[in-house]
Amino acid sequence: MGWLFVDESGQTLTTRSSAEASVASPLVAEAISIRSALNHALDIGITDLHLKSDAQALVRALNMQKQIKEIYGILFDI
Structure with missing residues (x-):
């Protein structure tokens, strides 16, 4: 990744x-x-960002705060 x-x-x-x-x-x-990138951003002091991804299902889940069983724990971290 x-x-x-x-x-x-x-x-x-x-x-x-x-x-x-x-x-x-x-x-x-x-x-x-995405979780790793966000952690990296925090580590280097970036607190304001725009996230871009081609993973449509994941972006939809993040935008709508939709839970997906397969990635529930990771979504919670994000």
Whole structure:
């Protein structure tokens, strides 16, 4: 998984990637990636951000505060 933080002018601030073993599904992988990116943002002092993802089901769950059993704990963390 990987993510990057870009400022308002389009300048890349930082990038990060990591690997996760034995992920149950693409949805779980996307949720773990978002949680990791948000934790990274907090670690480096970013508190205001716009999250972009192509994981439509996950974005919908986050926006509507919908619970998905498969990723319930990760959604709670996010």
